[in-house]
Amino acid sequence: MITVTGAAGKTGRAVIRALAQRGQPVRALVRRPTQQQAVRAEGAAETVVGDMADPSALGQAVEGATALYHICPNVHPDEMAIGRAAIDAAREAKLAHMVYHSVLHPQAGAMPHHWHKLRVEEMLVAAGIPFTILQPAAYMQNLLPHWRQISADGILANPYPPEAQLSLVDLEDVAEAAAVVLTQPGHTGAIYELCGTGPKSQHEVAGILANVLGLPVRAEMTPVAEWERTAVAAGLNAYAVQTLMQMFVYYAEHGLMGNSNVLRWLLGRQPTTLTGFARRVMSHE
Ligand SMILES: NC(=O)c1ccc[n+]([C@@H]2O[C@H](COP(=O)([O-])OP(=O)(O)OC[C@H]3O[C@@H](n4cnc5c(N)ncnc54)[C@H](OP(=O)(O)O)[C@@H]3O)[C@@H](O)[C@H]2O)c1
DSSP states (O other): OEEESSTTSHHHHHHHHHHHHTTOOEEEEESSGGGHHHHHHHTOSEEEESOTTOHHHHHHHHTTOSEEEEOOOTTOTTHHHHHHHHHHHHHHTTOSEEEEEOOSOTTOTTSHHHHHHHHHHHHHHHTTSOEEEEEEOEEGGGGGGGHHHHHHHOEEEESSOTTOEEOEEOHHHHHHHHHHHHHSSSOTTEEEEEOSSOOEEHHHHHHHHHHHHTSOOEEEEOOHHHHHHHHHHTTOOHHHHHHHHHHHHHHHHHOBOOOSHHHHHHHTSOOOOHHHHHHHHHHHO
C-alpha cells in the first residue's frame, strides 16, 4: 500500500492514476469527505479524510503502508511544518520509502515556496528514512486554464516578460516517473529533477501553440499589478499572492531552466514535448 497526500489535487490524482495503472494499491489522504469519490475514480483503493497538518491524520494515513508519496498543497505557508509532520509519520510507521514531491531549483531562496521545499528536503535527507526527491519543472497543464483565451484571442498572457525562459514538463510524465520510483527498486537516496523540455521563452511557447492550434498566437506580459487585482478579486489568499509575485520577479530575472536528461532516463523514452501535449489537449477538445 502506498499513501499519497494532497491526493485530490491535480498532482495527487495524476500520481494515483499512474500507480493504479500499474496495479499498485493506493491509500489517498484527502481533506474533505466529498473528495473521496474523485480519488476512488482515479483508482485509489482506500481513503483517509483529514488535515495534512494533523499528525494523527497522517499517522492514520500511513498505518500499515510501505511507502508515502508526499505532496504539499501548492504555495502553502506551512509547507515546512507539514513536511516535518509527514516525515515524522513516515519514521514512526517505519515506512520502507518516502518520496517527496518538491520543485525544480528549490534552492532559489528568492521564492519562498521553493525555499520551503529545500528545507523539507533537508529534513528528509537527515531523517534516516529511505527517500527519493522529485523536482518537477512548471507543468504544461498550467496552460489549461488559459487555453480558451489563447484559442479565442491568440494571446498567451503571463505576469512576467515573454523573454523569460522556463523548462516545462507534462504532469502525466511526472506521475509516471513517480510511479517508477515508487514501484521499481534502485531509487532510494536519489534527487531527480524532472523537466520535459529544455528552456523555452514564452515567445517560443506561443509559436508552438500557434502551430498546433493553426492560429496566430503571441506572448504578452500582463502588468503584475493587474494580475494582483485579479488574483485578490478571485479570492487568492495574501500569502499566495505575495509569494507568486516574488516568483514572477524571479522568472523575469532568471527564468527557471532545467534539463530533461534525468526524466528521459527514468521514463525510458523521450518526455512529452509541448507540441505533443498541445496536440493531446486538442484531441480531447
Ligand atoms: N503546478 C506546477 O507547475 C508545479 C510544479 C512543480 C511542483 N509543484 C508542486 O506540486 C504540489 C501540488 O500542486 P497541486 O497544484 O497539484 O496541488 P493542489 O491542486 O493545490 O492540491 C492540493 C490538494 O491538497 C488538499 N489540501 C489542501 N490543504 C490541505 C490540508 N491542510 N490537509 C489535507 N489536504 C489539503 C487540497 O484540497 P482542497 O481542494 O480542499 O484545498 C487539494 O486537494 C505543490 O507542492 C506544488 O508546489 C507544482
